[in-house]
Amino acid sequence: MWALSRWRPGRAFFASSFFISISVTGIIFIFLIMESFPIFQHEGLGFLSGSEWYPGEVYGALPMIYGTGVVTFIAVSFALPLALGSAIITSEVLSGRVRLVIKMMMELLAGIPGVVYGLLGISLLTTAVKNTFNLIDGNSFFTAGILLSIMILPTVMTLSEDALRSVPKEYRDQALALGLKRSETILYAVLPGAIKGIAGAVLLGIGRAMGETISVMLVIGSLDRIPRPFYNIFTTGQTITSKLGREGAEALGVGYHWNALAGLGLILFLTVMGITFIGNSIVGPLAGRGINNKMKQKKR
Amino acid sequence: MKPLFTLKDVSIDYGTSPVLKNVSLNFDKGKVTSIIGPSGAGKSTLLRTLNRMNDHIPCFRLRGEVFFDDENIYNNGTKVPLLRQNVGMVFQKPCIFPKSIYDNVLFGVRHLCSGRKYEFPRIVEEMLKAVSLWEEVKDKLNRSALELSQGQQQRLSIARALAVEPRVLLMDEPTSSLDPTSTSAIEELVGRLSGNLTIVIVTHKLDQAKKIADDVVFICEGKLIEHGMSENVFSNPYQQQTKDYLRWHLCKC
Numbered sequence: 092m093w094a095l096s097r098w099r100p101g102r103a104f105f106a107s108s109f110f111i112s113i114s115v116t117g118i119i120f121i122f123l124i125m126e127s128f129p130i131f132q133h134e135g136l137g138f139l140s141g142s143e144w145y146p147g148e149v150y151g152a153l154p155m156i157y158g159t160g161v162v163t164f165i166a167v168s169f170a171l172p173l174a175l176g177s178a179i180i181t182s183e184v185l186s187g188r189v190r191l192v193i194k195m196m197m198e199l200l201a202g203i204p205g206v207v208y209g210l211l212g213i214s215l216l217t218t219a220v221k222n223t224f225n226l227i228d229g230n231s232f233f234t235a236g237i238l239l240s241i242m243i244l245p246t247v248m249t250l251s252e253d254a255l256r257s258v259p260k261e262y263r264d265q266a267l268a269l270g271l272k273r274s275e276t277i278l279y280a281v282l283p284g285a286i287k288g289i290a291g292a293v294l295l296g297i298g299r300a301m302g303e304t305i306s307v308m309l310v311i312g313s314l315d316r317i318p319r320p321f322y323n324i325f326t327t328g329q330t331i332t333s334k335l336g337r338e339g340a341e342a343l344g345v346g347y348h349w350n351a352l353a354g355l356g357l358i359l360f361l362t363v364m365g366i367t368f369i370g371n372s373i374v375g376p377l378a379g380r381g382i383n384n385k386m387k388q389k390k391r
Numbered sequence: 392m393k394p395l396f397t398l399k400d401v402s403i404d405y406g407t408s409p410v411l412k413n414v415s416l417n418f419d420k421g422k423v424t425s426i427i428g429p430s431g432a433g434k435s436t437l438l439r440t441l442n443r444m445n446d447h448i449p450c451f452r453l454r455g456e457v458f459f460d461d462e463n464i465y466n467n468g469t470k471v472p473l474l475r476q477n478v479g480m481v482f483q484k485p486c487i488f489p490k491s492i493y494d495n496v497l498f499g500v501r502h503l504c505s506g507r508k509y510e511f512p513r514i515v516e517e518m519l520k521a522v523s524l525w526e527e528v529k530d531k532l533n534r535s536a537l538e539l540s541q542g543q544q545q546r547l548s549i550a551r552a553l554a555v556e557p558r559v560l561l562m563d564e565p566t567s568s569l570d571p572t573s574t575s576a577i578e579e580l581v582g583r584l585s586g587n588l589t590i591v592i593v594t595h596k597l598d599q600a601k602k603i604a605d606d607v608v609f610i611c612e613g614k615l616i617e618h619g620m621s622e623n624v625f626s627n628p629y630q631q632q633t634k635d636y637l638r639w640h641l642c643k644c
Contacts, residue, residue, distance in 0.1 A: 270476030
């Protein structure tokens with residue numbers, strides 16, 4: 092396939108970009124495995140299941156894994172209904188021009204750096220959460236989850252909106268012509284056609300929520316513990332990213348501490364890669380399939 | 392006989408350009424009425440006025456009155472979904488949902504009369520028989536309807552429209568994307584359905600209109616030129632424009 096006999100500069104450029112990007116990902120992966128190998132040797136599976144983390148003694152990653160899971164869950168539970176609702180309104184109700192303005196604003200929101208969200212989070216959200224729920228400390232899983240839900244909202248919303256728009260207009264006309272109400276048309280004719288795209292949007296949102304570091308670090312409180320009872324989300328905690336952000340620099344090269352952090356990095360890397368891969372493979376082929384269907388119909 | 396639809400002085404425009412100009416017209420119960428005219432004459436707009444499918448087009452504006460069973464359907468209080476249940480529609484291109492054949496037939500019924508669940512298998516069989524599709528698909532009702540040919544898909548669309556038991560069926564060039572065999576199957580079907588059902592069909596094929604229509608409406612550039620019984624319009628039209636159109640497929644209106 093890569094016939095060098097037909098040498099073309101353009102093809103060489105793309106081929107080298109392709110190999111560079113693939114190999115960078117590969118190198119990161121291998122680096123993480125090599126750096127984290129000692130901690131798995133030292134702690135065994137206890138690294139994943141242990142809940143104590145004392146540098147120099149014991150390294151248990153469970154509180155961080157738990158924190159990442161809980162914060163992501165809260166973020167998606169709040170973002171999904173809002174994103175889906177606004178995507179439906181934007182795609183099905185608003186006129187073309189207003190829709191473009193909303194989409195543009197959403198894309199702007201998606202571009203705001205995480206640290207800005209983080210600053211807003213510590214100055215406004217933590218105090219609001221503290222006062223509303225009468226807490227001693229406003230830094231909590233809940234605060235981080237809410238902040239993340241705001242951050243992933245634009246991504247989930249714009250991608251869901253794209254998915255809704257890609258449902259052929261004929262479906263809507265057909266459902267309306269049969270006597271379905273507007274709401275029923277959206278529910279039974281439009282949403283089923285867009286459900287895969289929406290699932291992909293949510294997965295990409297999850298990927299972003301799991302990987303977000305600085306804003307979470309600023310509002311989560313950074314204590315390595317699993318709350319008791321475990322569903323008490325109004326306590327301070329830690330996520331993988333906030334742990335790495337706080338301790339990465341000081342632990343560099345310091346034996347098992349560094350290896351343990353690399354191990355956390357590996358867990359996050361694999362999870363986010365997996366989720367993004369699934370998300371892309373749902374969103375990607377969907378767009379392609381729409382075109383294929385149209386071509387098939389034309390051929391007939 | 393009292394007409395089912397009465398249009399009084401109906402003018403329609405989308406923003407600036409007028410599409411229909413002062414059209415007054417009756418559609419009789421139980422008959423097949425064919426709307427003919429050159430492309431861009433406003434045939435589809437006229438058809439979609441009858442079940443208010445134009446409402447969703449931006450800048451749509453209607454003046455005049457449209458009565459269905461003595462009720463002005465453009466009154467504020469009109470329940471549009473209910474109107475559309477009574478006035479079904481089949482589109483130019485068959486629109487098939489990515490579901491099974493069975494679910495496609497039931498798409499309207501399932502959401503409009505969910506209480507009749509136990510009747511669903513009977514409805515599917517009856518409707519598919521009505522459109523002569525039953526023999527072809529009875530063993531693969533659970534297969535995706537997208538596997539069907541274009542002609543079969545169009546008949547399936549008609550079955551789905553019939554399943555909600557409309558009193559009127561509007562057809563917007565239902566055979567324009569079909570091969571001759573499927574076309575004649577649909578023409579035959581229209582013949583069988585008329586009587587119980589009032590059918591209004593837009594077509595640009597004159598031979599088709601001649602074959603299936605009881606009444607013919609000829610419109611050109613948004614104006615109603617001629618309306619009468621099919622044999623009269625085709626054999627002995629009143630208007631010079633109709634004569635020209637029937638002979639040359641051209642009209643100067």
